[in-house]
Amino acid sequence: MADCNQCLLRDTFWLNQLAVGGQGTVAWVGGETNVRRRLLEMGFCNGTCVEMLRRAPLGDPIEFRLRGYCVSLRDEQARHIRVMTA
Amino acid sequence: MPACCQQPPLRVLPKAPLTVALAGNPNSGKTTIFNALTGLRQKVANYPGVTVEKKSGRCRLPDGRFVEIVDLPGAYSLVSQSPDERVTMEVLRGLRAETPAPDVIVIVVDASNLQRNLYLLSQVIELGKPVVLALNMIDVARRRGMDLSAEKLQQELGVAVVSIIGHKRRGIAELKEAIVHAKKPVVPDWLANSRHLHQADSDPMRTDIESRYHWIEQVTARSRGDGQAQNAGSSPSLSERVDAILIHKIWGLLIFAVVMSLLFVTIFWLAQPIMQWIQDGVQWTGGRVAAHLPRGPMRDLATDGVIAGVGAVVAFVPQIALLFIFLAILEDSGYLARAAFLMDRLLRRVGLHGKSFIPLLSSFACAIPGIMATRTIENRKDRLATILIAPFMGCSARLPVYTLLIGTFFAARGAGVQSGIMLAVYAAGVLAAAGTAWCFRRTLLKGSTDAFIMELPTYKLPQVSEIARQVWVNTSEFLTKAGTVIFCMSVLLWALTYYGASQKYLGHLEASGAPANVVAAERMNHSLAGQFGHFIEPGLRPLGFDWKMGVGLVSAFAAREVFVSTMGIVYSTGDVEDGHGADLSKAMLADRYPDGRRVWNGPVAVSLLVWFVLAMQCMSTLAVVRRETGGWGWPIFMLIYMNALAYVVCLFIFQVSRWVG
Numbered sequence: 001m002a003d004c005n006q007c008l009l010r011d012t013f014w015l016n017q018l019a020v021g022g023q024g025t026v027a028w029v030g031g032e033t034n035v036r037r038r039l040l041e042m043g044f045c046n047g048t049c050v051e052m053l054r055r056a057p058l059g060d061p062i063e064f065r066l067r068g069y070c071v072s073l074r075d076e077q078a079r080h081i082r083v084m085t086a
Numbered sequence: 087m088p089a090c091c092q093q094p095p096l097r098v099l100p101k102a103p104l105t106v107a108l109a110g111n112p113n114s115g116k117t118t119i120f121n122a123l124t125g126l127r128q129k130v131a132n133y134p135g136v137t138v139e140k141k142s143g144r145c146r147l148p149d150g151r152f153v154e155i156v157d158l159p160g161a162y163s164l165v166s167q168s169p170d171e172r173v174t175m176e177v178l179r180g181l182r183a184e185t186p187a188p189d190v191i192v193i194v195v196d197a198s199n200l201q202r203n204l205y206l207l208s209q210v211i212e213l214g215k216p217v218v219l220a221l222n223m224i225d226v227a228r229r230r231g232m233d234l235s236a237e238k239l240q241q242e243l244g245v246a247v248v249s250i251i252g253h254k255r256r257g258i259a260e261l262k263e264a265i266v267h268a269k270k271p272v273v274p275d276w277l278a279n280s281r282h283l284h285q286a287d288s289d290p291m292r293t294d295i296e297s298r299y300h301w302i303e304q305v306t307a308r309s310r311g312d313g314q315a316q317n318a319g320s321s322p323s324l325s326e327r328v329d330a331i332l333i334h335k336i337w338g339l340l341i342f343a344v345v346m347s348l349l350f351v352t353i354f355w356l357a358q359p360i361m362q363w364i365q366d367g368v369q370w371t372g373g374r375v376a377a378h379l380p381r382g383p384m385r386d387l388a389t390d391g392v393i394a395g396v397g398a399v400v401a402f403v404p405q406i407a408l409l410f411i412f413l414a415i416l417e418d419s420g421y422l423a424r425a426a427f428l429m430d431r432l433l434r435r436v437g438l439h440g441k442s443f444i445p446l447l448s449s450f451a452c453a454i455p456g457i458m459a460t461r462t463i464e465n466r467k468d469r470l471a472t473i474l475i476a477p478f479m480g481c482s483a484r485l486p487v488y489t490l491l492i493g494t495f496f497a498a499r500g501a502g503v504q505s506g507i508m509l510a511v512y513a514a515g516v517l518a519a520a521g522t523a524w525c526f527r528r529t530l531l532k533g534s535t536d537a538f539i540m541e542l543p544t545y546k547l548p549q550v551s552e553i554a555r556q557v558w559v560n561t562s563e564f565l566t567k568a569g570t571v572i573f574c575m576s577v578l579l580w581a582l583t584y585y586g587a588s589q590k591y592l593g594h595l596e597a598s599g600a601p602a603n604v605v606a607a608e609r610m611n612h613s614l615a616g617q618f619g620h621f622i623e624p625g626l627r628p629l630g631f632d633w634k635m636g637v638g639l640v641s642a643f644a645a646r647e648v649f650v651s652t653m654g655i656v657y658s659t660g661d662v663e664d665g666h667g668a669d670l671s672k673a674m675l676a677d678r679y680p681d682g683r684r685v686w687n688g689p690v691a692v693s694l695l696v697w698f699v700l701a702m703q704c705m706s707t708l709a710v711v712r713r714e715t716g717g718w719g720w721p722i723f724m725l726i727y728m729n730a731l732a733y734v735v736c737l738f739i740f741q742v743s744r745w746v747g
Contacts, residue, residue: 029292033291035539036291037163037165037291037295038162038163038539039539040291040292040295040296041162041163041165041205041295042162042202042539042541043201043202043205043299045292045295045296045299046292046296048299053326053329054329054330054333056333056427056428056430056431057333057334057335057336057338057339057428058428058430058431058432059431060430060431060434061427061430061431061440061538061540063329063333063427063542065326067199067201067202068198068199068200068201068232069199069202069541069544070325070326070329070541070542071539071540071541071542072423072427072538072539072540072541072542073538073539074430074434074538077538077539
């Protein structure tokens with residue numbers, strides 16, 4: 001399913017690679033089923049614009065804004081999401 | 087009575103009592119609306135089988151009917167697996183035997199975060215129950231420049247929509263009216279058809295979730311009011327500007343340190359005088375009761391057993407109440423999530439969650455409020471891991487023991503060495519906590535630390551009434567649920583140190599004019615606890631402990647500092663608090679085994695210090711863990727693993743130090 005999309009995702013990068021203030025559009029969400037469902041349910045759907053707000057002072061987790069609210073993900077979860085430059 | 091017959095009855099109960107379920111995302115302001123609807127007519131219980139709080143209350147509708155309102159735990163979705171969400175799903179579907187299936191579902195949504203909040207609604211309208219949408223925090227949404235029309239939203243969704251400002255109690259009457267007239271929603275075509283559409287899909291989960299969000303995007307786009315349509319959240323909100331400071335690299339950590347110090351000082355120092363008053367009050371009551379009873383076992387049972395037992399429970403109240411004031415402010419304001427955000431990296435190294443920080447910090451004052459504070463951790467495994475290691479944090483009850491031992495055996499080494507040892511003892515506790523947490527997360531509580539997908543809610547001004555309510559609920563619940571167990575155990579422990587010695591022998595001693603402290607020492611030495619101390623002495627010997635320390639350890643189950651007063655009784659040196667500490671030190675140093683060896687020396691003291699760092703010997707902690715985990719399994723496990731660990735480490739330390747020294 002999701003893996004066959006990989007070839008179409010050449011111009012994409014992982015969500016944790018966004019710089020502060022950088023924005024991206026969700027292109028693909030992976031991860032173990034439960035984590036993936038939760039990420040999708042929290043609004044990380046294809047085409048959703050996500051802005052990286054800041055990293056915690058110790059470097060992790062990362063705060064993002066999407067759909068008008070803020071959520072924090074650990075680096076490892078942000079690595080389940082691929083985004084395109086908006 | 088003719089007057090009665092002429093008039094129709096004022097109110098007939100038209101149907102069976104209605105049940106209204108209140109559901110919504112975490113941070114949607116659901117509880118504020120629940121409180122506004124039910125006032126003080128609330129009940130807090132537990133859903134059987136899970137440690138999820140069940141809150142319900144009664145509310146009178148405009149048509150005169152009383153309805154039962156159930157405040158469901160916060161949920162982002164009806165599919166996900168957190169215990170909270172599962173309970174919400176089961177109640178809404180009528181799958182829980184103890185909670186009647188709701189007749190009306192009220193979905194509370196945060197208007198300033200509409201899209202993600204409406205996701206839950208998209209699942210609830212499928213249930214085919216009458217639904218009302220409570221559009222909460224409409225004022226915040228407007229302030230943030232969102233242009234939203236409740237009428238249009240109602241049209242688009244096909245569900246009654248009521249605008250509410252929960253904390254100002256605005257819109258509550260309209261909400262009650264809407265509950266009376268609630269209708270079943272019309273399931274949108276795309277949703278009704280989605281089931282068989284998804285069957286052919288290779289990724290049905292994604293398609294399902296994305297089609298819901300697609301619908302939500304359309305609905306919200308068409309629900310803009312007549313004003314200039316604005317892109318929601320395009321300008322940084324006040325909350326985000328506050329965040330720029332509160333989770334700033336330097337300022338954020340600094341403010342965090344200040345807030346946490348305040349929290350610690352509050353429960354560590356501020357609670358002390360209040361606890362002292364309570365203790366004085368208990369003693370005074372005991373004295374008054376004693377004055378009216380004849381001397382003898384019955385009087386001792388009343389004063390030292392029952393009244394002191396009540397005192398043991400009530401003594402926790404100041405710390406618990408103060409902690410929950412703090413927690414309520416932090417949680418309601420939204421700072422708690424930021425604190426977790428700041429600390430997560432540090433705690434994740436040992437497999438804990440950012441939210442474990444405050445419970446562990448509180449445990450330095452006392453593990454009881456600390457363990458109660460783990461309620462803020464949603465993930466069950468994170469929470470259990472935090473509960474299991476919280477007692478390693480050096481609580482204030484250990485301090486008198488540490489002071490006695492360090493003061494007695496390292497007095498000659500100077501203040502520098504003494505404070506160094508004290509610091510090492512505390513550090514040992516933290517290390518033990520980190521190590522065991524790391525182990526548990528890899529074995530017993532293995533599994534998803536992945537659940538760290540944490541919303542950072544917008545900052546809000548906490549409501550005084552909400553804080554008072556939370557403090558009241560949590561404190562009274564502690565008194566009724568954990569308090570009864572603590573009381574029973576404390577009376578039992580008293581009985582163990584009181585009974586066992588022959589009354590004849592003690593009476594004879596008293597009659598022969600022996601001083602009271604000698605009688606007390608004899609009573610203790612021959613008590614059941616004393617006999618138990620003798621019984622376990624062979625097991626304690628390899629750690630360097632004799633039977634007197636054994637008695638002390640048994641009595642320390644009431645509270646660790648009782649060890650000191652028990653030693654005072656055993657050595658009949660009088661009360662340490664009354665300035666007999668030096669006498670006790672002298673007596674301990676002078677004590678010798680029959681073969682002339684010293685009972686107490688450096689290695690014994692170190693071994694005992696380590697025992698107090700590692701061992702689980704606090705019945706109040708066990709009672710609270712039982713309460714928080716919903717059974718005796720975890721507290722018994724805790725008792726076994728901590729004491730086994732303490733035994734092995736003390737054995738190692740004592741034997742090695744004997745070989746070396």
